[in-house]
Structure formats: structure tokens, C-alpha cells
Amino acid sequence: MIPLLILSPLILLAALGAVWKARPVHAALLLALSLALVAVLYLTIGAEFIGLVQFMVYIGGVAILIVFALLITRPGDEAAELDRRPRSLGVGLACVLPVLGLLLFAFSKGLPASSAVEANPALPVQALGRELFENSVPAVLTVGVLLTAVLIGAALFARETGDKPEPPASR
Amino acid sequence: MTPLPLLLTLSALLFVLGLFAVLSRRNAILVLVGIELMLNAANLNFIAFWRYGPQDADLTGPLFVLFSIAIAAAEAAVGLAIILMNFRRTRSTDLNRLDSLHG
Numbered sequence: 583m584i585p586l587l588i589l590s591p592l593i594l595l596a597a598l599g600a601v602w603k604a605r606p607v608h609a610a611l612l613l614a615l616s617l618a619l620v621a622v623l624y625l626t627i628g629a630e631f632i633g634l635v636q637f638m639v640y641i642g643g644v645a646i647l648i649v650f651a652l653l654i655t656r657p658g659d660e661a662a663e664l665d666r667r668p669r670s671l672g673v674g675l676a677c678v679l680p681v682l683g684l685l686l687f688a689f690s691k692g693l694p695a696s697s698a699v700e701a702n703p704a705l706p707v708q709a710l711g712r713e714l715f716e717n718s719v720p721a722v723l724t725v726g727v728l729l730t731a732v733l734i735g736a737a738l739f740a741r742e743t744g745d746k747p748e749p750p751a752s753r
Numbered sequence: 754m755t756p757l758p759l760l761l762t763l764s765a766l767l768f769v770l771g772l773f774a775v776l777s778r779r780n781a782i783l784v785l786v787g788i789e790l791m792l793n794a795a796n797l798n799f800i801a802f803w804r805y806g807p808q809d810a811d812l813t814g815p816l817f818v819l820f821s822i823a824i825a826a827a828e829a830a831v832g833l834a835i836i837l838m839n840f841r842r843t844r845s846t847d848l849n850r851l852d853s854l855h856g
Contacts, residue, residue, distance in 0.1 A: 601774040644829045651833045674777035685765035732827040739834035
């Protein structure tokens with residue numbers, strides 16, 4: 583419970599930074615920090631395997647991919663981003679606050695009183711492996727096919743085509 | 754406060770932050786950052802209900818999280834490839850410049 587209380591605000595602060603920072607590289611690095619802290623949270627509440635997978639895939643894969651994409655592309659106009667802040671903040675909050683209210687209302691009403699009396703046992707990796715490779719083999723194979731398709735598709739999308747870039751729009 | 758409501762609150766706030774990023778950012782890569790935050794919040798919910806939910810739960814929660822992480826990685830790869838392809842064409846990652854289907 584104590585690590586949970588320490589980690590939750592840190593995760594939220596990092597996520598807030600990822601959402602709010604005007605400079606894209608800072609936002610991407612704060613996203614990586616937030617994902618890493620969630621992985622630490624998984625480690626502390628007994629889902630060690632999921633935490634390690636989260637570290638490897640999210641930090642080692644997704645966050646690095648995003649940082650490299652930012653390095654390749656040209657950064658947007660930061661001044662324009664800061665300029666339209668107040669308007670985007672207003673519109674964003676108007677769209678987002680009802681969702682937050684609905685989520686909090688749903689689980690303040692819906693949780694049975696007896697839940698969370700004591701935790702289930704920590705994640706047994708052996709049982710998880712059995713479950714994966716005995717009962718959910720079709721799903722595992724489907725994910726394999728999906729990842730292969732993604733590999734080929736991403737390579738096709740990102741290859742150099744030799745097309746000239748369009749001239750900037752005239753408006 | 755017991756762990757389950759705390760984790761669900763954390764997950765709801767993370768989801769809402771991600772939604773806010775998706776709605777308010779104009780850089781396509783930062784919209785992807787928001788999507789990753791939302792997916793992460795959903796994963797947190799699965800883990801929270803598996804760990805602190807009804808007793809003798811089976812392993813569906815962690816199993817679903819594993820698949821969800823794989824799909825999230827695939828989504829990020831394809832999304833960034835599309836953004837790169839478009840960047841080659843328009844020299845920009847601004848979502849407002851994606852208007853070639855505009856009537």
C-alpha cells in the first residue's frame with residue numbers, strides 16, 4: 583500500500599508533464615518516465631512478469647520509437663503551440679471532465695463492499711505460461727501473424743519512395 | 754482507502770490525461786503519446802481487478818494485458834510509419850495539414 587501511495591502521484595506528475603510540455607522531446611521522455619513508473623508499480627503489487635514485459639516493450643520499444651520519430655521529423659512550431667494553449671486547454675477540459683466524472687462515478691457506485699479485503703496471490707509465471715501456450719494458442723498465433731504483418735507494413739510505409747515533397751500549402 | 758479504488762482512480766486520471774493529449778495536441782507524434790497513456794491506463798485496470806478483485810480469480814487479467822501490450826507496440830510502429838510517410842510528403846507532422854481529402 584505504501585509504494586502505491588508513493589508511486590501514484592509520481593506517475594500522474596510524469597503523465598501530466600507528457601501531456602503539457604510544449605517541447606515534443608520532453609513530452610516523449612516524460613511519457614517514458616511515466617511508463618517506467620507504472621512498470622515499477624506492477625513490480626510492487628505482485629505482477630512482476632507484467633512489469634518486466636512493460637519495461638521491455640514500452641520503454642525499450644515504444645518510447646524509444648517515439649523519440650527516434652521525433653529526431654527524424656522536424657519539430658513543430660513551439661511558439662504557435664504556446665500561443666493556442668488557453669483555447670486548447672478550455673476545449674480539452676470541456677471534453678475531458680465529463681469523462682473523468684463518469685469514470686469516478688461508475689466505480690464509486692459499482693464496487694462491491696467486500697472487494698479488496700485481501701489481495702489475490704502474486705502472479706504465478708508458470709501458470710501464466712501454461713495458460714498462454716495450452717489454452718490460448720490460437721490467440722498467441724494470431725498475435726504472431728499480426729506482428730509479422732505490422733513489420734512488413736511498417737517497412738513498406740516508411741521506405742524511401744523517391745517522390746518529391748509537395749510544396750507547402752498556400753494558405 | 755483500499756488499493757482497488759486507489760488504482761482505479763489512478764487509471765481513470767491517466768486515461769483522462771491521455772484523452773486530453775489526443776484532443777488538444779496538433780503534433781501527430783504527441784497524439785500517439787496520448788494514445789499510449791490511454792492504453793496504459795486500461796492495462797492498469799486489468800491488473801488492478803485481477804489482483805484486488807474477487808478471490809480465486811483466474812489469469813485472464815494478466816493474459817489480456819500481455820496481448821494488449823503486444824497490440825500497443827504494433828499500433829505504435831504502424832502509427833509512426835504512417836506519420837513518417839506523411840512527413841516525407843508534407844514536411845510536417847501537424848495534424849491540421851492533413852486535409853487532402855477536404856472537399
